Amino acid sequence: MPRAKFFGWIALLVSLVLGGLFFYYAFYLTGFRDLNLTALSDYSYYALILPIALVALVILGTGFWIGWTILTIKVAPPMPEIVEKKDFAKVKAFLLCLVTLSLSALFIYGIYLRSYWALAVPAAAVTLVVLGMIFWVGVAIITTRATLPEDKKS
Amino acid sequence: MRVLFLCYRGNPYCGGQGIYLYHLTRELARLGVEIDVLVGPPYPFPMEEWADVHRLENLNLWFIRTRHIPPEKLKRVWSPWNFVDYFLTRFHVFSEMETFSFRAFSALRRLLKERHYDLIHDVQCLGWGLLPMKGFGIPIVTTVHHPLTKDREADLGVDKTFWEYVTTVLFYPMNMQRIVINHLDRVITSSQEGVIELNRAFGLPARNISVVYNGMDVELFRNTGERREENALLFVGNTEDHKKGLRYLLEAMTMLPGEINLTIVDEGPPARLTAWELVQRYGMEKRVVFTGKVSSERLVHLYSTKTVLVMSSLYEGFGLPAAEAMACGTPVVVTTAGALPEVVGDEGAGILVPPMDPRGLAEGIMKIIRDKRGRKKMGVLGRRRTEANFAWPVAAANTLAVYEDVIRSRGRSV
Numbered sequence: 001m002p003r004a005k006f007f008g009w010i011a012l013l014v015s016l017v018l019g020g021l022f023f024y025y026a027f028y029l030t031g032f033r034d035l036n037l038t039a040l041s042d043y044s045y046y047a048l049i050l051p052i053a054l055v056a057l058v059i060l061g062t063g064f065w066i067g068w069t070i071l072t073i074k075v076a077p078p079m080p081e082i083v084e085k086k087d088f089a090k091v092k093a094f095l096l097c098l099v100t101l102s103l104s105a106l107f108i109y110g111i112y113l114r115s116y117w118a119l120a121v122p123a124a125a126v127t128l129v130v131l132g133m134i135f136w137v138g139v140a141i142i143t144t145r146a147t148l149p150e151d152k153k154s
Numbered sequence: 155m156r157v158l159f160l161c162y163r164g165n166p167y168c169g170g171q172g173i174y175l176y177h178l179t180r181e182l183a184r185l186g187v188e189i190d191v192l193v194g195p196p197y198p199f200p201m202e203e204w205a206d207v208h209r210l211e212n213l214n215l216w217f218i219r220t221r222h223i224p225p226e227k228l229k230r231v232w233s234p235w236n237f238v239d240y241f242l243t244r245f246h247v248f249s250e251m252e253t254f255s256f257r258a259f260s261a262l263r264r265l266l267k268e269r270h271y272d273l274i275h276d277v278q279c280l281g282w283g284l285l286p287m288k289g290f291g292i293p294i295v296t297t298v299h300h301p302l303t304k305d306r307e308a309d310l311g312v313d314k315t316f317w318e319y320v321t322t323v324l325f326y327p328m329n330m331q332r333i334v335i336n337h338l339d340r341v342i343t344s345s346q347e348g349v350i351e352l353n354r355a356f357g358l359p360a361r362n363i364s365v366v367y368n369g370m371d372v373e374l375f376r377n378t379g380e381r382r383e384e385n386a387l388l389f390v391g392n393t394e395d396h397k398k399g400l401r402y403l404l405e406a407m408t409m410l411p412g413e414i415n416l417t418i419v420d421e422g423p424p425a426r427l428t429a430w431e432l433v434q435r436y437g438m439e440k441r442v443v444f445t446g447k448v449s450s451e452r453l454v455h456l457y458s459t460k461t462v463l464v465m466s467s468l469y470e471g472f473g474l475p476a477a478e479a480m481a482c483g484t485p486v487v488v489t490t491a492g493a494l495p496e497v498v499g500d501e502g503a504g505i506l507v508p509p510m511d512p513r514g515l516a517e518g519i520m521k522i523i524r525d526k527r528g529r530k531k532m533g534v535l536g537r538r539r540t541e542a543n544f545a546w547p548v549a550a551a552n553t554l555a556v557y558e559d560v561i562r563s564r565g566r567s568v
Contacts, residue, residue: 007229008228070316089315
C-alpha cells in the first residue's frame with residue numbers, strides 16, 4: 001500500500017474512533033440527560049466552560065456578523081437588473097442574526113444554570129467538525145489515484 | 155540599508171503584487187538597498203541577481219474542493235499551517251494571507267539569527283503574523299493599492315443568492331486587515347484617492363499613509379511607431395469586474411457612429427460571458443472584438459495602434475491601463491473615478507468624464523476622434539507624464555524616501 005494511502009486510512013480510522021468515543025462518553029453514557037454541574041467547584045467549572053464559551057461565542061458572533069454585514073451593506077450595483085435576480089437574502093440575513101442571537105442567549109443561560117448541554121453541545125460541534133475535516137482528507141487520499149493507471153503510462 | 159520584503163504571491167501573472175515585487179526590488183537594489191524576500195507561491199521570476207529569495211510553502215487550496223485536491227498537495231495537508239489553511243478554506247475563508255504571515259514570522263525568526271534588517275516591507279498581506287513581528291523592533295511598512303472593501307462591495311453588488319453573500323463576507327479578511335493595518339508604522343498607497351479610501355475603510359489616519367505612485371515599465375510601454383488606426387477604441391481590463399463599468403462604455407457605443415469599433419483586451423465567450431451578454435444586449439456584436447489574454451508585446455502593439463483608450467470605471471485604485479496607454483502616446487478618455495484623475499493629470503494627456511455617464515463618455519470619445527492634431531499632442535503629453543511620474547526608478551526613489559522617513563521617525567540613523 002502506498003505510504004500516502006496508509007496515512008489516509010489512519011486519518012479515516014482515527015477520526016471515526018475518536019468521534020465514536022466522544023459520542024459514547026459525552027452523550028450515550030450520560031443517557032442523553034441534562035446533568036447538573038453544580039457539584040463542580042466554581043474554579044473547575046469555569047476552567048472548563050471558559051474556553052468552550054470563547055469558541056462558541058466567536059463562532060456565533062461570526063454568524064451574527066455575517067448576517068449583520070449582509071443586512072447593512074449599502075451597494076449601488078452597476079447593473080440594476082441584478083437586483084431583480086436576488087433571492088430573499090436580506091430576510092435570510094435577518095434570520096441568521098436572530099438565530100445566532102437566540103443561540104447565544106440560550107448558551108449564556110445554560111452556563112448560568114450550569115447545564116451539561118451548554119458544555120457538551122459546543123464541544124461536540126467543534127470536535128465533530130475537526131474530526132470531520134480529518135475524515136474527509138482521509139477519504140480524499142484513499143479515493144484519489146496517486147499515479148497514472150498502467151494503460152495511461154507511455 | 156537592508157530590507158525584508160513579504161509577498162504572499164510572487165508571480166507577475168498572479169496579480170499586481172508580483173509585478174510590484176519584481177520591479178521595485180530590482181530598482182531599490184540599484185539604489186544600494188540590500189533586499190531579502192519571503193515569498194509564497196506562485197513564486198516570482200528569478201530575482202536572485204539582486205535579492206536573497208526565500209520561498210515559503212502554501213498549498214493554494216481555497217478554490218479546490220477536497221475531492222479534487224491533487225495527491226501531492228493532500229500528502230502535505232497534515233503540517234500545522236497547511237491544515238489551518240485546509241480547515242479555513244473549507245469554510246470559504248481566504249486564509250492565505252493569515253497563514254503566510256505566520257509562516258513569514260517563523261522564517262524571520264530564523265533569519266534574524268544571522269542578519270539584521272532595517273525595515274520590513276509587506277506587500278498587501280496584512281496578516282495576523284505581522285503583529286508578533288513587531289516584537290522584533292523592526293519598523294514595518296505595507297503597500298496597499300486599494301482596500302479590499304472595494305472588491306467586497308463589487309462582489310456583493312453582483313451576488314444573487316444568500317449563500318453567495320455569505321461566502322463573499324467570509325472570503326475577505328476585512329477585520330484582520332483593519333486591526334493589523336492600524337498597528338503598522340506606515341502604509342504606502344498609490345494615490346491620494348487611496349488615502350481617502352484607506353481612511354474610510356480602516357479608519358487609518360492620513361499621517362500614517364504615504365503616497366507613492368505605482369511604477370510601470372516605461373521602456374517596454376513605448377510607442378512602436380506603427381500606423382495608428384482610425385475610429386478604434388481600446389478597453390483593457392477584467393470584464394467580469396463590475397467596477398470597470400463596461401456597461402457604460404457599451405451604452406456610449408450606441409451613441410457613437412457605426413464605424414467606431416471597440417477592442418476589449420480580455421477573454422470573451424465562451425470562457426467569460428458577462429461582457430458578451432452585455433454586448434448582445436446593446437446589439438454590438440459586429441463592433442466589439444475580444445482579444446483574449448495577450449502578451450506584453452501585443453499589448454504595446456494594441457496601445458500603439460488604436461485611436462483612444464477608454465476606461466469607464468466606477469472605481470480604480472490606480473488605473474494602470476491609462477498610464478500604459480499614455481506611455482505609448484495614446485490619448486485616453488477616462489472617468490473621474492478613484493485615482494484616474496491623478497494618473498491622467500491636468501496637463502492635457504486625456505479627457506476626464508464623470509463615472510456612470512455614457513453620454514459624457516461618447517462626447518469625450520468623439521472629441522478625440524475628430525481632433526487628429528490634438529490627439530498627437532495628447533500622446534506627447536501623456537508620454538512625458540508617465541516618464542516623470544510612473545517609471546519604476548521614480549517609484550523606487552520615492553519608496554526609499556518613505557523608508558528613510560520611517561526609520562528616522564523611530565529615532566534611528568539611516
